[in-house]
Amino acid sequence: MPRYFTEDxxxxxxxxxxxxxxxxxxxQSQLGDITFVxxxxxxxxxxxxxxxxxxxxxxxxxxxxxxxxxTVTESNAALEGEPELVNNDAETGGWLFRxxxxxxxxxxxxxxxxxxxEFVKGL
Amino acid sequence: xxxAEDHTEEQPIEVLTLPLxxxxxxxxxxxxxxxxxxxxxxYEGIIAEHQWTRESAGLFDxxxxxxxxxxxxGVEAALEAVLPIDLTTLKPFGPxxxxxxDEHGGILDDLMVTxxxxxxxxxxxxxxKWDDIAHLREHLPDEITxxxxxxxxxxxxxxxxxxxxxxxxxTGEWPLSALTFMKGGQFKIDGVDAWISRSGYTGExxxxxxxPAEEAARIAELICAQSEVKPxxxxxxDSLRLEAGLPLYGHxxxxxxxxxxxDLLFAVNKRRRSEGGFIGAEHVLRDLAQGTAxxxxxxxxxxxxxxxxxxxxxxxxxxVGVLTSGGFSPTLGHPIAMAYVDREQxxxxxxxxxxxxxKRLPARITPMPFVPHRxxx
Numbered sequence: 152m153p154r155y156f157t158e159d160x161x162x163x164x165x166x167x168x169x170x171x172x173x174x175x176x177x178x179q180s181q182l183g184d185i186t187f188v189x190x191x192x193x194x195x196x197x198x199x200x201x202x203x204x205x206x207x208x209x210x211x212x213x214x215x216x217x218x219x220x221x222t223v224t225e226s227n228a229a230l231e232g233e234p235e236l237v238n239n240d241a242e243t244g245g246w247l248f249r250x251x252x253x254x255x256x257x258x259x260x261x262x263x264x265x266x267x268x269e270f271v272k273g274l
Numbered sequence: 275x276x277x278a279e280d281h282t283e284e285q286p287i288e289v290l291t292l293p294l295x296x297x298x299x300x301x302x303x304x305x306x307x308x309x310x311x312x313x314x315x316x317y318e319g320i321i322a323e324h325q326w327t328r329e330s331a332g333l334f335d336x337x338x339x340x341x342x343x344x345x346x347x348g349v350e351a352a353l354e355a356v357l358p359i360d361l362t363t364l365k366p367f368g369p370x371x372x373x374x375x376d377e378h379g380g381i382l383d384d385l386m387v388t389x390x391x392x393x394x395x396x397x398x399x400x401x402x403k404w405d406d407i408a409h410l411r412e413h414l415p416d417e418i419t420x421x422x423x424x425x426x427x428x429x430x431x432x433x434x435x436x437x438x439x440x441x442x443x444x445t446g447e448w449p450l451s452a453l454t455f456m457k458g459g460q461f462k463i464d465g466v467d468a469w470i471s472r473s474g475y476t477g478e479x480x481x482x483x484x485x486p487a488e489e490a491a492r493i494a495e496l497i498c499a500q501s502e503v504k505p506x507x508x509x510x511x512d513s514l515r516l517e518a519g520l521p522l523y524g525h526x527x528x529x530x531x532x533x534x535x536x537d538l539l540f541a542v543n544k545r546r547r548s549e550g551g552f553i554g555a556e557h558v559l560r561d562l563a564q565g566t567a568x569x570x571x572x573x574x575x576x577x578x579x580x581x582x583x584x585x586x587x588x589x590x591x592x593x594v595g596v597l598t599s600g601g602f603s604p605t606l607g608h609p610i611a612m613a614y615v616d617r618e619q620x621x622x623x624x625x626x627x628x629x630x631x632x633k634r635l636p637a638r639i640t641p642m643p644f645v646p647h648r649x650x651x
Contacts, residue, residue: 183509184321186602186609187578189633205631207580209320209602210509234578 155218155258156267162242163218165258173246174206174215174237177271182208185237190226191248197221199257204247206237219257221250292337293427293487297494301505309400311338313508320509324604327476327514328645331433332506333497336475340403341423341484344414345393352418353394356410357387358533358552360543364389367458369397369471373533373541374406379557380529381536382409384521388458388471393419395469397428397482399523413553427490432480432514434648435502440481443496444470455479455649463493472650475511477518477643479650516610517603519572519642525583526570526598526612534561535614537570568595568614572642573626575635578602580609581628587613588627588634594619597628605645611637 154164160178163170179185191203202214203223226248230236237245252258262270289307298305303314313335316323326332344353350361359372366389374382383402388395398406403422410420431440441450446461450470453459458471466489474480485493497503512522521527521536532554533541539562546552550559575581580602587595595615603610611628619626622641627634 183316184319184604187580189579207578207602209324209513209604210315212580212582 154264155261156264156270157216157218157261158270159216161215161218163258163261165252165255168252168255169224169249170219170221170252171246171249172204172215172218174241175267175271176241179238179241179245182206182210182213184209185234188230188234188237188247190230191223193223193225195223197223197250199254207234215247217250218261219250219252220254221252223248223250225249292335293490294335294337294494297491298335298505301498303505303507306508308508309338311400313338314505316507316509317505320507320513321604323504323506323510324513326504327433327478327506327510328605329434330504331431331436331439331480331500331502332476332510333494333503334430334432334506334511335427335494336400336430336482337427337487337490338400339428340396340398340400340406341426341428342396342398342407342410343390343393343421343423344396344410344418345421346418348415349393349418352414353387354546354552356413356553358542358546358555358558359387360545361389362545363543366391367471368456369458369473370456371538371541373538374398374409375532375552375554375558376529377554377557378529379532379534379554379561381523381527381531381533382406382529384523384527384538384541386473401524423484425487426484427487429483429485429490429494429497430474430476430480431483431497431503432474432476432478432506433502434479436478436480437650439500439502440470440483440497442500444468450481453481455651464496466493468493475518475520476514477520477645477647477649478514479648513601513604516599516601516612517605517643517645518647519612519644521570521612522599531570531614532558532561532566534558535566535569565617567616569617569620570598571595571613571615571620572640572644573597573600573611573613573628573637574606574640574644575609575611575628575637577635578608579630579633579635581611581630581635581637585611586629587615587619587637588629589619589624594626603644610640610644612642615639
């Protein structure tokens with residue numbers, strides 16, 4: 152399944168019209184120990200660039216932006232008891248929320264893995 | 275993703291390096307700009323470093339802080355005219371907490387004052403040291419000499435195993451164990467002159483160690499070669515001091531607050547409370563007599579979501595205060611905070627709410643320290 156990346160260090164994996172969103176391993180390493188994740192509720196509508204999710208580390212609270220627009224279908228319930236999953240498994244088990252894409256064309260502006268890796272190297 | 279908040283200071287124009295800069299980088303420290311310097315915010319991770327300090331011993335580089343030496347004829351009277359300290363009760367070599375106040379009793383900085391043989395040694399905050407020097411120079415008579423000890427590095431070794439680790443490599447006229455909390459003395463570490471006091475900013479037993487800057491890396495390496503010791507960054511320094519209920523200048527303390535509403539009246543020594551005679555005394559004594567509308571308190575939050583500096587505190591619909599520090603407590607497993615709140619709402623156990631982006635987090639007024647101090651008295 153194709154996976155896309157943003158310059159704000161979110162990833163989105165797309166399966167049909169469903170996208171799964173998380174933050175990248177680079178992002179979690181920059182944030183440090185994550186102590187709490189504020190997740191969006193199922194049914195909430197988000198626009199590309201909205202911040203439906205907040206990741207709290209010991210150091211700071213950080214917004215997670217929606218890479219595309221859509222309607223949230225599910226949040227990762229495992230993070231409520233185990234927010235450190237985002238540290239340990241950012242790009243798989245530490246996913247944040249799923250949404251139904253309202254405009255798949257928005258994916259066109261995002262990076263692929265190779266482009267993102269290149270982007271991070273330049274930081 | 276973006277960081278909405280950060281505990282680090284505003285970015286200065288030119289970022290300076292400290293004597294241990296290369297050492298931190300070689301040890302894997304992640305460097306950030308803090309108080310005008312590049313400093314390590316973390317090495318292996320804030321929570322791991324925090325817990326290591328509580329369980330063993332952590333070495334902190336605090337060389338950004340200002341070390342000053344003040345001497346000259348009449349230095350005692352000159353210092354008492356500036357600080358609310360009673361120097362007649364300050365014995366040699368024991369640091370004491372004090373404050374620089376403005377003419378309104380507002381806190382310009384908090385600091386440590388130690389009587390040495392020929393004058394007074396002050397340790398002030400890094401971000402405020404240049405203003406402190408200007409303030410002191412302005413208010414001290416010309417015959418008083420103020421020396422900025424810029425060629426001295428400052429380390430802090432903190433934690434329950436700090437004493438055994440440091441004693442192993444320290445020699446002196448007395449054994450290191452002769453020092454109890456808030457006592458200091460001149461020692462040698464591997465032949466290097468070191469001013470060591472049993473003090474710190476974590477709530478743990480520990481030491482603050484001043485050594486010549488050119489020897490700092492060698493001494494830091496030697497201290498970290500002790501099996502009990504790891505280097506610790508600013509991130510854990512902040513979470514440790516918050517758990518210990520210790521205020522941080524620029525956040526919990528500022529010119530908007532006096533020693534009275536900051537609940538740090540012990541910084542205004544007893545004789546000075548009746549006699550006054552220091553900068554800002556009229557306002558401090560008035561606050562003392564009349565009370566202040568608000569007071570600095572501790573808050574324990576339910577759940578895991580932290581509230582940060584600037585978050586507003588509510589009793590029902592009424593705003594009753596603002597957070598000045600806040601974060602997750604690794605020791606307690608829940609978030610904690612410091613705030614200034616209305617005195618009517620400041621009673622221990624009072625249930626309040628903290629607004630975090632429109633969400634109300636339940637919290638309770640909790641006595642500080644949040645985590646008990648373990649000083650070696």
